[in-house]
Amino acid sequence: AQKVTQAQTEISVVEKEDVTLDCVYETRDTTYYLFWYKQPPSGELVFLIRRNSFDEQNEISGRYSWNFQKSTSSFNFTITASQVVDSAVYFCALSGGTNAGKSTFGDGTTLTVKP
Amino acid sequence: EAEVAQSPRYKITEKSQAVAFWCDPISGHATLYWYRQILGQGPELLVQFQDESVVDDSQLPKDRFSAERLKGVDSTLKIQPAELGDSAMYLCASSRWATGNTIYFGEGSWLTVV
Numbered sequence: 457a458q459k460v461t462q463a464q465t466e467i468s469v470v471e472k473e474d475v476t477l478d479c480v481y482e483t484r485d486t487t488y489y490l491f492w493y494k495q496p497p498s499g500e501l502v503f504l505i506r507r508n509s510f511d512e513q514n515e516i517s518g519r520y521s522w523n524f525q526k527s528t529s530s531f532n533f534t535i536t537a538s539q540v541v542d543s544a545v546y547f548c549a550l551s552g553g554t555n556a557g558k559s560t561f562g563d564g565t566t567l568t569v570k571p
Numbered sequence: 572e573a574e575v576a577q578s579p580r581y582k583i584t585e586k587s588q589a590v591a592f593w594c595d596p597i598s599g600h601a602t603l604y605w606y607r608q609i610l611g612q613g614p615e616l617l618v619q620f621q622d623e624s625v626v627d628d629s630q631l632p633k634d635r636f637s638a639e640r641l642k643g644v645d646s647t648l649k650i651q652p653a654e655l656g657d658s659a660m661y662l663c664a665s666s667r668w669a670t671g672n673t674i675y676f677g678e679g680s681w682l683t684v685v
């Protein structure tokens with residue numbers, strides 16, 4: 457069975473601080489995909505990044521960066537110089553296995569960035 | 572940019588009544604998903620279609636929930652009869668194909684059962 461754990465339920469930071477959201481996953485599959493989504497108060501889940509299990513390169517996109525480590529089954533997400541608009545719920549998700557289209561989500565981390 | 576369209580955005584219904592949600596995926600996306608998200612939790616897959624065929628409905632409460640995608644394009648999710656515990660957001664999503672592809676979500680349909 458697949459499982460995604462986001463141990464941080466809520467995080468609060470002051471604008472311009474850096475913040476890291478943790479994601480730990482469990483899977484028996486050798487091929488799998490990891491995702492991060494952002495859910496603002498409006499409710500829509502916005503895709504941020506996809507990473508497959510064979511690509512452990514870290515990625516940077518503007519103020520966002522992702523650290524994928526298979527050795528610790530983690531796929532952490534860092535926001536540099538946070539802004540108020542970053543306030544949202546962030547979900548980590550995992551897909552793979554017999555139904556590779558099905559994504560298993562963590563319970564999310566609520567990030568509040570205060571001005 | 573193409574989006575996944577859902578309606579209604581908000582629905583309040585009484586217990587034991589029927590309710591239906593509609594979804595139009597991104598054009599060309601063969602795979603369509605219905606997820607349910609309870610407040611404070613991550614989305615949970617209810618049903619997955621590949622074209623008009625159901626691929627996975629293992630978490631769909633089939634005694635009261637039904638879903639169809641007759642022509643392999645848009646889809647309807649129905650609940651009858653609705654129960655208080657069905658209050659949640661129902662998210663439709665689509666992807667070009669299933670394996671490892673990015674899933675794009677609609678804005679969701681908020682359901683409140685009173």
